[in-house]
Amino acid sequence: MRKKEFNLNFVGSRKIFFIIAAVLTVIVLAIAPFRAKLDVQFAGGTMITYTYDGAADAVDTKALSSEIQSVIGKEVTINITSDMISDASNIVVTVAGNDSLSEEMINKMNDAVIGVYKNSETVKNVAIGTTNNVDPSMGSLFFIKCLAAVFCAFLLIVVYVAIRFRKIGGWSAGIMAIVALLFDIIMVFGAFLALNFTLDSNFIAVVLTILGYSVNDTIVIYDRIRENEGLLGNKLPIGELVNRSINQTFNRTLNTSITTLITMFVISIVAVVFNIDSILRFSLPMMIGLIAGVFSSNCIATGLWVSWLIRKEKNA
Numbered sequence: 001m002r003k004k005e006f007n008l009n010f011v012g013s014r015k016i017f018f019i020i021a022a023v024l025t026v027i028v029l030a031i032a033p034f035r036a037k038l039d040v041q042f043a044g045g046t047m048i049t050y051t052y053d054g055a056a057d058a059v060d061t062k063a064l065s066s067e068i069q070s071v072i073g074k075e076v077t078i079n080i081t082s083d084m085i086s087d088a089s090n091i092v093v094t095v096a097g098n099d100s101l102s103e104e105m106i107n108k109m110n111d112a113v114i115g116v117y118k119n120s121e122t123v124k125n126v127a128i129g130t131t132n133n134v135d136p137s138m139g140s141l142f143f144i145k146c147l148a149a150v151f152c153a154f155l156l157i158v159v160y161v162a163i164r165f166r167k168i169g170g171w172s173a174g175i176m177a178i179v180a181l182l183f184d185i186i187m188v189f190g191a192f193l194a195l196n197f198t199l200d201s202n203f204i205a206v207v208l209t210i211l212g213y214s215v216n217d218t219i220v221i222y223d224r225i226r227e228n229e230g231l232l233g234n235k236l237p238i239g240e241l242v243n244r245s246i247n248q249t250f251n252r253t254l255n256t257s258i259t260t261l262i263t264m265f266v267i268s269i270v271a272v273v274f275n276i277d278s279i280l281r282f283s284l285p286m287m288i289g290l291i292a293g294v295f296s297s298n299c300i301a302t303g304l305w306v307s308w309l310i311r312k313e314k315n316a
Contacts, residue, residue, distance in 0.1 A: 006250045011243040014303030021183050021300055028190035035193040038096055039077070039200030040134050042143040045096040048106065049129035050113055056082045056089050057275035058122040064113070068093060071112045072105045077198055079277045090129065096198065106131060146204045150185070153208065154178050157215050165222050168229060172308050177218045180301035184214050187292035191285040202281045206289055213260070214293030217253050218301045224249050238309050242302050250298060257294050261287055 010017075040047050052059075061078040068076050077094040093109065095101055101109070110128055117123040161174035188206050192199055224245040232241065264283045271280040 006247040008247060008250070009243065010246045010298055011239045011303060011306050014299065014307065017295070017299035017303055021296075024190070025183065025186050028186050028193065031193055032189070035196070037075075037196075037198045038143075039198040040094045040096045041200050042140070043096045044134045044138065044140075045094065046101040046106070047095075047132045047134065048093045048109065049131075050091040050093070050126055051129050052089055052091065052117065052123050052126045054089060054120075054123040056080050057273075058120075059089075059091060059275070061275075061277070064091070064116060067116055068109055068112055071108045072101070074101075074105075080275055081278065082276075091126075094198075101133075146201075149204070150207060150211070153211055154181065157181070157211075161219065161222065164219075165226055168222070168226050169305075169309065173222055173305055176301045176304040176308065177215055177222075179304055180218065180296035181211055181214055183296045183300055184210050184289060184292045188285050188289045191288035195281075195284055197281045197285070200281070202278070203285070206282060206285045209286065210289035210293055213257075213290060214297055217249075217256075217293060217297035220249050220252065221246055221297065221302055238313075239306050242306050246298050246302055253294060253298065257290050261290055264290070 057080075059078075059080055061080065065076050065078050068078075072095070074095050074097065077096070079092040079094070081090045081092060091113065093113070114126050114128075117126045158171070158174035158178055161177055162170035164170065165173050185207050188203070188210055189199075191197075192203055197203075225242055228236075228241055228245050228248075236244070264287045268280060268283040268287070271277070271283060
């Protein structure tokens with residue numbers, strides 16, 4: 001039995017989709033200077049690890065960060081990590097900035113952390129672990145390497161799409177796919193800003209993962225367009241041909257995205273229950289990125305491509 005196909009006018013509504021994408025992009029870029037915070041991995045700074053006996057969710061990260069900030073006068077980020085093998089827990093305090101903490105500030109921080117849990121029944125035996133200072137130049141170099149990885153991914157995607165779909169104008173299709181991927185990156189960036197997450201390696205991991213999901217959806221649509229063009233030839237206008245192809249693949253796109261969203265949602269719940277911030281900083285932006293990927297693949301990439309082809313025909 002054949003599955004029921006959608007009958008949505010994606011191509012006809014493309015201008016509305018362009019406006020929505022433009023508005024969201026402007027909002028994210030407008031708030032970026034006020035909300036963006038680079039992690040010590042990118043901006044440099046100091047990272048201090050404390051070991052303790054107790055459960056991972058026994059540490060109130062907000063209260064502890066407030067206490068540390070009142071002592072050293074700088075904003076800090078606190079993560080709780082657990083070693084599944086040794087059943088040990090760690091408090092990782094990160095202070096991002098161009099200047100590393102002085103020895104006096106580190107001593108004040110150590111006294112504050114140990115003092116908070118001196119008489120605690122749930123967090124015991126707090127001890128100073130390791131102190132790492134990250135030079136700002138090293139952080140900048142790491143950030144540049146991450147951007148280079150994203151750029152290489154873009155380049156390979158364009159070349160792949162151009163070669164595979166050369167019969168339907170592969171280069172233009174590849175470039176429009178990249179424009180849609182840029183929108184995905186901006187939405188992931190906006191998710192980190194809205195959730196007040198620092199930009200760290202998780203940001204790059206989410207971006208590269210979303211690029212894979214989103215471009216896969218776009219390629220599936222392009223592949224269906226190529227098949228339909230081979231079957232129908234020039235019987236349909238390009239807009240109607242593309243719209244039919246999107247509707248034929250939309251069921252598959254929704255199923256894939258919804259199952260992944262459910263997985264990320266469950267992971268987020270587990271991360272909240274067990275107070276695992278590092279996982280939460282991946283799963284929540286990933287959910288936003290998945291939604292953005294569905295929108296960009298079906299509404300932005302194909303809409304831009306149709307607009308390009310129509311303009312090209314008129315100029316010809």
